[in-house]
Amino acid sequence: MAERGLLIVFSGPSGVGKGTVLKQFMQTQQNCTISISATTRAPRPGEQEGVDYYFIDKERFERMIAGDAMLEYACYGGNYYGTPRGPVEEQLRQGINVILEIELVGALKIKEQYPKGVFVFVMPPSIQELRRRLTSRGTEKEEAIALRMEAARTEMEQAMLYDYIIVNEDVEDCCRKFEAIVVAEGCAVRHRKEFIREVSQNA
Ligand code: 5GP
Numbered sequence: 001m002a003e004r005g006l007l008i009v010f011s012g013p014s015g016v017g018k019g020t021v022l023k024q025f026m027q028t029q030q031n032c033t034i035s036i037s038a039t040t041r042a043p044r045p046g047e048q049e050g051v052d053y054y055f056i057d058k059e060r061f062e063r064m065i066a067g068d069a070m071l072e073y074a075c076y077g078g079n080y081y082g083t084p085r086g087p088v089e090e091q092l093r094q095g096i097n098v099i100l101e102i103e104l105v106g107a108l109k110i111k112e113q114y115p116k117g118v119f120v121f122v123m124p125p126s127i128q129e130l131r132r133r134l135t136s137r138g139t140e141k142e143e144a145i146a147l148r149m150e151a152a153r154t155e156m157e158q159a160m161l162y163d164y165i166i167v168n169e170d171v172e173d174c175c176r177k178f179e180a181i182v183v184a185e186g187c188a189v190r191h192r193k194e195f196i197r198e199v200s201q202n203a
Contacts, residue, residue: 004194005031006097006185007088007114009107009162010178012122013152014077015134017168018101021122024175032097032182035088038064041079044139054084071113074105077147081106097182104155111161118185119162120178125169127152 012018022034038054040061049055056064061080064070071089073082083100091098100110110117124130130152134145159165164181168174185191 005092005095006182006191007092007110007117008032008097008099008182008185009110009117009119010099010101010122011103011107011120011155011162012168013124013130013155014148015130015137015152016122016124017133017171017174018122020171021168021174021178022099022101024171025178028179029097029182031095032099033091034099034101035083037081037083037100037102038070039079039081041077041081072100072102072106072109074103074109076103076105076151077144083110097186103151104158104161108161116190118164118181120164120166120181121159121162122174123156123159123165123167125167 010018010022026032026034036050036052036054038056038061040056040058041053043049043052043055047053047055058080061073061082064082064084065073069085070082071085073080075081081102083102083106088098088100100106102110107119111119124133127149131145131149134140134148140148166174166177166181189196
């Protein structure tokens with residue numbers, strides 16, 4: 001019987017570089033996928049429907065919540081963000097590792113439902129560096145940056161609730177560490193009990 005995939009939560013304050021790290025990480029992975037979230041926020045220049053997010057309106061988002069079609073969701077910076085349940089459950093069943101790039105509130109909801117999930121938090125080297133990265137990205141207005149900096153403080157205070165932290169000073173280094181975590185977790189006995197049972201019972 002196939003082992004279920006790992007559910008990996010990848011969080012960190014907005015602007016810390018999660019997207020860049022994941023993009024690079026995925027180039028070397030065959031058995032990992034990144035869940036595509038739904039959001040009510042407007043697409044940024046260059047973002048594509050069904051690739052970066054499913055961009056949907058508030059009414060549709062709320063219908064999905066009501067229909068239990070969201071594995072988790074949260075309000076962030078005045079918009080809804082959520083993980084559509086169906087694809088994640090199906091991929092885990094197929095033994096594929098699924099990465100959720102989500103913020104803290106959603107991560108805590110996942111922790112309740114999937115205590116065996118792997119929780120990874122990406123930290124900036126300093127709060128000044130985070131502000132610099134957020135500002136230089138040039139995609140948010142000053143007001144949105146202030147909201148994101150506020151959320152960042154709250155999120156970083158809660159990093160203790162995760163299993164691992166990675167400091168993103170250098171993308172390559174961050175990627176290597178994330179890879180090491182995924183490999184080690186894939187070998188962890190707590191995730192391989194079914195396999196152990198299956199092989200030993202057929203011996
Ligand atoms: P952004 O607007 O910069 O793309 O995302 C803002 C925040 O929402 C980021 O911290 C991102 O990780 C988080 N986020 C993206 N998708 C989801 C989701 O499906 N659920 C939750 N809870 N947070 C999400």
